[in-house]
Amino acid sequence: MLAAARELLLRHGPTAVTHQRVAEQAGVGRATVYRHWARTEALLLDAMSGSDLPWFREPRTPVRAWLHRELRGLADEMAQPEVAAVTLTLMHGALWDVEIAKQRDASVANLNDRVGVALRLASESGEAQPAVKPADAAALLIGPLVYRTAMQRGAVPDEVITRAIDTVAVWTGTKLG
Known part of the structure; x- marks a missing residue:
């Protein structure tokens, strides 16, 4: 899921890192993404970790x-x-x-x-x-x-x-x- 979030971040910017889009990109259910990151901010922060922003x-x-x-x-x-x-x-x-x-x-x-x-x-x-x-x-x-x-x-x-x-x-x- 983090790989999917990082790919979305690098290709489309921070606004693309949503629970729905990460779930689609990773091939998992949206509920799975929510279980790991209840808030979008937490998901985006983890995705940014180690990413080279554009x-x-x-x-x-x-x-x-x-x-x-x-x-x-x-x-x-x-x-x-x-x-x-x-x-x-x-x-x-x-x-x-x-x-x-x-x-x-x-x-x-x-x-x-x-x-x-x-x-x-x-x-x-x-x-x-x-x-x-x-x-x-x-x-x-x-x-x-x-x-x-x-x-x-x-x-x-x-x-x-x-x-x-x-x-x-x-x-x-x-x-x-």
């Missing part, structure tokens, strides 16, 4: 436009109640549970690395000069999405994404919108 892979030039598409997709996923719940569950659980903290730390390190690769590509292509370190850039890019979706329970307007992107580098000649 965000910020393979940056392309123009990096600014690529970053905007990645952040838009992430914001749309995070606006789903199940995904917001898992995000908050992961953050909260990491305070008390060493294994969840390790999972969180691995995800954060992965995102920091991927954002760093994108910023290096932007610099090498002459598109931008990074203004902050990769870890800070990831916080400035992803932090507003978490705040808006998980804490304010709202959608993320494109303007917020554009402003977040503007904070991480001095962009030359690439405009969004």
Whole structure:
């Protein structure tokens, strides 16, 4: 069942990891999935454990436009109640549970690395000069999405994404919108 959940997660994103879809993918009854994971958040958290989430892979030039598409997709996923719940569950659980903290730390390190690769590509292509370190850039890019979706329970307007992107580098000649 976890393999099915991870496949759904990687192919279709967090909103695809439902009891019904995991049951169909795994070839088991939905009740079987519910017996192991009573809540969708728990199922999704277990599916995310050890999974390589699809965000910020393979940056392309123009990096600014690529970053905007990645952040838009992430914001749309995070606006789903199940995904917001898992995000908050992961953050909260990491305070008390060493294994969840390790999972969180691995995800954060992965995102920091991927954002760093994108910023290096932007610099090498002459598109931008990074203004902050990769870890800070990831916080400035992803932090507003978490705040808006998980804490304010709202959608993320494109303007917020554009402003977040503007904070991480001095962009030359690439405009969004």
